[in-house]
Amino acid sequence: MRHLKAVNRKARRIEQLMTANGDVYALAQGPAGGGQTTPHYPMGCSLVFSPGWEVDSAGGTAGLCQPVERDLYDCYITCFWPAQVPDHLNNYPDWTKKCGAAAKDWRNIDLVFP
Amino acid sequence: MTTRLQLSDMKRFSAAGKAFAFLIPSSSVIGLDDLSAALLDGFKDGPRNPATVVDALAERFSRDDLVEGLSELHQTGAVTTPEHAATIPVYKQTEAAPLSTLVLNVTNKCNLSCKYCYEYGEDKLTAPATSAATRFMDEATAFESVDFLLQRGAHLPRLTLTFFGGETLLNFKVVSATVEYARRRAREAGKTIDFSLTTNATLLTEEIVGFLTGNHVGVTISIDGPKDLQDRFRTYSNGEGSYDRILPRIKALLKNHRTRPVGARVTLTSQVMDVVRIFDHLTEEIGFYEVGFAPVTTSANTLYSIQNAGFDSMLDQFTNLSRRYLDRALKGEYMGFSNMTDQLQEIHTGVTKSYACGAGLGLLGVSPTGDIALCHRFVDSPDHKLGNIRTGLDEEKRHDFNRRTHLSNKAECHTCWVRGMCSGGCYHEAQVRYGDIGHANLHYCDWIRGWIDVCLHTYAEIAEKTPSFFDRFDERQGVGVPA
Ligand code: SF4
Ligand code: SF4
Numbered sequence: 001m002r003h004l005k006a007v008n009r010k011a012r013r014i015e016q017l018m019t020a021n022g023d024v025y026a027l028a029q030g031p032a033g034g035g036q037t038t039p040h041y042p043m044g045c046s047l048v049f050s051p052g053w054e055v056d057s058a059g060g061t062a063g064l065c066q067p068v069e070r071d072l073y074d075c076y077i078t079c080f081w082p083a084q085v086p087d088h089l090n091n092y093p094d095w096t097k098k099c100g101a102a103a104k105d106w107r108n109i110d111l112v113f114p
Numbered sequence: 115m116t117t118r119l120q121l122s123d124m125k126r127f128s129a130a131g132k133a134f135a136f137l138i139p140s141s142s143v144i145g146l147d148d149l150s151a152a153l154l155d156g157f158k159d160g161p162r163n164p165a166t167v168v169d170a171l172a173e174r175f176s177r178d179d180l181v182e183g184l185s186e187l188h189q190t191g192a193v194t195t196p197e198h199a200a201t202i203p204v205y206k207q208t209e210a211a212p213l214s215t216l217v218l219n220v221t222n223k224c225n226l227s228c229k230y231c232y233e234y235g236e237d238k239l240t241a242p243a244t245s246a247a248t249r250f251m252d253e254a255t256a257f258e259s260v261d262f263l264l265q266r267g268a269h270l271p272r273l274t275l276t277f278f279g280g281e282t283l284l285n286f287k288v289v290s291a292t293v294e295y296a297r298r299r300a301r302e303a304g305k306t307i308d309f310s311l312t313t314n315a316t317l318l319t320e321e322i323v324g325f326l327t328g329n330h331v332g333v334t335i336s337i338d339g340p341k342d343l344q345d346r347f348r349t350y351s352n353g354e355g356s357y358d359r360i361l362p363r364i365k366a367l368l369k370n371h372r373t374r375p376v377g378a379r380v381t382l383t384s385q386v387m388d389v390v391r392i393f394d395h396l397t398e399e400i401g402f403y404e405v406g407f408a409p410v411t412t413s414a415n416t417l418y419s420i421q422n423a424g425f426d427s428m429l430d431q432f433t434n435l436s437r438r439y440l441d442r443a444l445k446g447e448y449m450g451f452s453n454m455t456d457q458l459q460e461i462h463t464g465v466t467k468s469y470a471c472g473a474g475l476g477l478l479g480v481s482p483t484g485d486i487a488l489c490h491r492f493v494d495s496p497d498h499k500l501g502n503i504r505t506g507l508d509e510e511k512r513h514d515f516n517r518r519t520h521l522s523n524k525a526e527c528h529t530c531w532v533r534g535m536c537s538g539g540c541y542h543e544a545q546v547r548y549g550d551i552g553h554a555n556l557h558y559c560d561w562i563r564g565w566i567d568v569c570l571h572t573y574a575e576i577a578e579k580t581p582s583f584f585d586r587f588d589e590r591q592g593v594g595v596p597a
Contacts, residue, residue, distance in 0.1 A: 003183040004190060005145030007134065007577050009588070010464020011190070014142055018189045105165075 118161040119184075119193045121154065125531045127567075129574035136570055140191055141464040141534045143574065149175050149183045154192065161196055202528050203468045205520040207513050213266035214476040215274040217490035218259055218292070220251045220285040222482060226314055227351040230383055230410045250285050251482040256292040258503045259480045264303050266507075273300070274308045278479075278490045283317040293329050312336060312379070314348070316356055318363040323370050332374045335364060335402075338381060339392035346386060361400070368401045377404035377452060384424050389431035397450060406452030407432075409558070411491075411543045425561040433568050443576045443583045457535075457569040458576075462587045466534035468521040473541055474500070474512055488515055488551070491542040498551070518552035526554045532566045 006015040098108035123138040126146075133146040135154070146154070152174065156167035168180045175183075187193045224231070260275065267273045275296055277289050293309055300307040310332035326333055337360065338344045345355025368376055378396045382389070389407060396402045409428065412419045420428070435451050442449045469475060473489035480486055481493040484503035492498035500515070501508035521527060524538040538544070539555035539562070547557060555562075576583050 001186045001190075003147045003150040003179070004186050004192075005147075006190075007143040007145050007574065008141075008462050008464050010140055011137075011142035011144050013464075014140065014190055 117164075117195060119157060119164045119167075119188070120161040120196055120199065121157045122191055122194050122199065123531070124192060125570075126154070127571060127574070129571045130578040132574070132578055134574050135192060136531070137191055138531055138534060139466070141461070141466045142190065143461065143464070143570075143577070144190060144192065145574075145578075147183075149179055150187055150192075153180065153183050153187060157193060202522050202533075205468075205517055205522045208475065208516060210266070210509075211475045212269045213263060213478060214270050214272075215276060215472065215478075216259060216263040217276040217278050217477065217479045218251060218256060219278050219280065219479060219481055219490055219493045220256065220282055220288055220292075221249055221280040222494060223249045223284055224279060224281040224314075225284060225316055225350070226281065226348055226356055228349070228381075229347045230381060230412060230416075248483050249280075251288055251480075251484075253288055253291050255480075255482070255484040255503060256288050257295050258484065260292060260296045260299055262503050263307075264299055264305065267305075268303075270305070272306045272308065274310065276309070276490075277311040279312070281317065282311050282313050283322060286317070286322060290325055293325075293331070297329075308332065310334065314356070315360040315363050315367070318360075318367055320366070323367050326367075327371045327373050330373045332377075333367065333371060334377045334379050335360075335367075336381070337364070337378050337396065338386050339388065340395045340399075343386045343388065343392060347381070347383065364400060375403035375450075377406060377450075378402040380405065380407045381410050382407050382420065382428060383410045384420050387420075387424060387427060387431075389428065390434055393435060393451065402450065404450040404452045404455075406456075409561075411540070411546050422560075425558060429561055429564045429568075432565055436568050436572050440572050440575060443572075444580050446580060446583060448586070453565075454569065454572070457566060458573050458584075459587050460535050461566075461570060461573045462584050467537040469516070469519055470537040470539050470541065474515045474519070478507075488541065492545075498545075515551065518550075523552050524554040526556055530559070530563070532563050535566060536562050 001015055001018070006012040092110075092112055094110070095112060096109050098110070099105040125136045125138065127134055127136065133151045135144050135146055136142075137144065149171075152171055153167060156162065156170060164184055168177065168184065171180055184193070263273055263275060275292070277292075279285075282289065289311065296307050296309070309329060311326070312334045313336070315335045315337065325331075336348075338346070338348055341355070341357040344357040344360075348356050350356065378400075380386075380392055380396070386392075392407075393405050396405045409420050409425075432453065436454055439449045439451050439454050471477070471489070473492075477489055478486055478500070479488065479490035479493045480503055485494070486500040486502060486507055487493040487495065488498045488500065498515075499508075500511050517523070519538070519541050521533060521537050527533045527536070527538050530536070538553075539558065541551040543555050544553040545551050547553070547555065
């Protein structure tokens with residue numbers, strides 16, 4: 001965590017769990033310290049105002065916070081799912097530049113013509 | 115429809131110039147940077163669309179950082195969706211909870227007549243003993259209790275057998291035979307049993323000290339402090355004080371019992387309230403390793419009962435000692451102030467309890483005749499009997515006690531920030547005060563909250579400045595010495 005510090009043992013356990021479950025933002029920043037990143041399998045929604053994940057915590061799509069069609073933005077910024085969305089690592093780093101908060105600004109996401 | 119986020123139940127505080135939050139549902143302590151503190155502020159008026167909060171802060175922080183910070187707050191549970199907002203845990207019947215600690219009241223007779231004693235005084239719950247035979251536990255009952263512990267604690271590698279009284283050492287013969295028996299049986303079962311015992315020290319002899327050392331028995335001495343305080347309540351039946359008799363005995367014990375730390379337990383009353391002086395006397399002059407204090411359990415109307423002003427003065431003095439504790443901790447040194455250590459340990463672990471204590475769950479008491487009780491303090495109370503060591507535990511009654519003492523039944527506690535650690539407090543205290551084991555101990559809420567607040571600040575400050583101090587806590591076992 002960058003903004004919070006886990007102080008007691010319980011908080012450290014929660015932090016470990018977060019990492020074990022795949023810290024989506026850490027993943028977006030690439031492998032830390034040159035080590036291997038753990039595979040990223042999102043289970044359930046993490047950030048509630050992001051469009052939903054691929055699957056909910058039960059492995060289906062019924063419990064997602066948003067319809068599955070709207071996971072475009074999250075697939076781009078937090079997961080690496082390049083086939084479906086413009087990839088921000090190499091080709092379209094500015095794709096969502098004008099979209100500060102997905103829930104509000106998603107209309108500003110640029111069109112991409114590959 | 116946009117999803118809104120809201121703050122979880124939390125207590126924010128600062129220590130050592132830094133901002134912290136204690137998250138009540140999980141009892142986790144997190145440190146906040148400026149950004150996360152600002153985000154939390156953004157939700158302080160209730161559920162909000164997170165985008166609005168991010169927008170409002172976009173001039174001070176970068177959007178990426180804000181989103182990241184919000185994600186961290188959400189994942190740690192500091193902010194949550196309304197439907198996930200933590201509720202009070204619901205009562206679920208626990209099937210056979212493994213028994214980890216059995217307290218044997220080897221006798222309910224005592225050679226002192228402490229004026230405040232809950233066993234004999236006005237507050238007793240017990241039925242009068244009918245004959246001498248029912249006042250001392252015999253060997254057979256003690257041995258069967260050991261078997262009971264081993265059988266009900268079969269899943270646990272480490273069990274605790276505690277001897278209690280009355281005055282425990284009045285029945286030393288049975289204590290020593292039981293320790294020997296329990297060791298053998300534990301060896302056969304491949305387990306470890308820890309032994310502990312509480313005594314008023316009047317009967318300690320060289321032989322007994324040798325036995326305690328040899329068998330690694332943890333000893334807690336009930337003592338109230340310097341002579342003038344000790345002799346005020348802890349008297350023989352003729353009114354004579356006990357200090358002069360116990361002092362040389364305790365010194366001999368402290369000198370020779372080197373295998374386990376010896377602790378002192380002080381009962382505070384409205385008239386014996388000199389926490390700092392007592393602490394200094396017991397540690398520096400007598401040489402105890404640990405000193406713990408507990409306010410006397412009594413109904414509100416006795417002379418020695420602690421009233422509001424008394425609790426305030428107690429808190430002041432505890433706070434005094436806690437400053438000393440902090441200074442020592444920052445130097446990496448340990449101070450044997452049990453109340454503080456125990457509370458810091460709970461905070462460090464992040465305990466969230468739905469039950470105030472293990473009574474009726476992992477801990478049971480046994481009376482001299484083998485009756486099973488909720489805990490050692492309920493021994494011989496007919497209303498709180500849970501079967502007998504020979505005929506077995508009355509599971510139905512145990513479930514009834516568990517249900518009644520569960521946090522979900524203590525509505526007053528549901529909005530309290532220390533509920534995960536206090537959980538309504540001691541059931542025996544509640545029985546004496548309110549006639550109901552399931553009642554929250556509302557007469558000492560201010561004191562408990564005040565004290566945990568002091569401990570939380572101390573914890574954060576030590577964690578900030580000398581985090582290695584808590585390494586020892588990771589190993590320290592909760593030594594449950596009955597009060
Ligand atoms: S301090 Fe009082 S209200 Fe809070 S949990 Fe304890 S008994 Fe309940
Ligand atoms: S806290 Fe009270 S009810 Fe619980 S074990 Fe101790 S004396 Fe018994």
